[in-house]
Amino acid sequence: MLKREFVLPGGCCPICGAKDAFQVKGKIDNIPYFGETMETLVSCSNCKFKHADVMHLEKQEPMRYEFYISSEKDLMVRVVKSSTGVIKIPELGVTVKPGSWSGGYISNIEGVIDRIEKAIEVAIEKANSIKRRRGETKLKKLEAIRGGKEKAKIIVMDPFGHSAIVDERVKKRELTKKELAGLKAEL
Ligand SMILES: [Zn+2]
Known part of the structure; x- marks a missing residue:
């Protein structure tokens, strides 16, 4: 390819x-x-x-992609994340925010989970006990999602259309004006 x-x-x-x-x-x-x-x-x-x-x-329309991770096999679904893309896993309360230094990559859902896991591990290293416990709960949930034991939704949004979840089963639509304004404010 x-x-x-x-x-x-x-x-x-x-x-x-x-x-x-x-x-x-x-x-x-x-x-x-x-x-x-x-x-x-x-x-x-x-x-x-x-x-x-x-x-x-x-074409670079502002797009929103939504996918339901329901089995171990779904971890192989491809994810394109640009520096302008946002990734959300609502069940975990995790948002990977965009930013010019956050960079971009082409990976799969497993790769996204690995990156989130590392970010949480770094964040809780110096955190107080409450934040640490919250982080550890998230890590456990991530592990369950990775093992196909827990289901979770993953959302990818990009105001410039550079990011996507790439699979036939994905739900995709253009971002609403309100969503777009919110995302652009974060860039
Ligand atoms: Zn240099």
């Missing part, structure tokens, strides 16, 4: 200013049920700055 890969010399690094140390790597792919996407990785060999992101190259 891989269509094209390229490397561009990026000139000056915007972080450290080093010349000829900066590069942009790109990979264009065609994802069934979604379309052409471009993964990019910018990096600097001098200051080790790195940033990955994903873009959708086709």
